[in-house]
Amino acid sequence: MSxxxxxxxxxxxxxxxxxxxxxxxxxxxxNNRGFVYYNxxxxxxxxxxxxxxxxLNPxLALAYYNRGNLxxxxxxxxxxxxxxxxxxxLNPxxxxxxxxxxxxxxxxxx
Numbered sequence: 001m002s003x004x005x006x007x008x009x010x011x012x013x014x015x016x017x018x019x020x021x022x023x024x025x026x027x028x029x030x031n032n033r034g035f036v037y038y039n040x041x042x043x044x045x046x047x048x049x050x051x052x053x054x055x056l057n058p059x060l061a062l063a064y065y066n067r068g069n070l071x072x073x074x075x076x077x078x079x080x081x082x083x084x085x086x087x088x089x090l091n092p093x094x095x096x097x098x099x100x101x102x103x104x105x106x107x108x109x110x
Contacts, residue, residue: 009040027057046070061091080104
């Protein structure tokens with residue numbers, strides 16, 4: 001990652017963390033910070049925030065989709081598949097969840 005991109009993600013992290021400090025019950029804010037951590041390759045922190053987002057709002061399809069991407073990238077295909085399936089169940093119009101589930105099936109030769 002370039003230094004410029006790193007700085008942008010770090011700046012975004014500061015803003016999203018401030019939003020969480022302002023409203024610690026915002027599932028979307030935790031999801032967004034998880035996405036920032038994901039892009040900073042801070043896998044454990046990203047996972048913790050996605051889990052917190054889902055805990056706060058079990059119907060937030062985007063958090064399942066994002067966590068599925070993290071699991072896929074970390075070679076945890078079964079967990080990724082479960083999250084993509086849940087994202088699709090919650091939001092049947094989520095084209096990205098279908099696409100990534102398809103990629104996962106292809107990689108698993110299913």
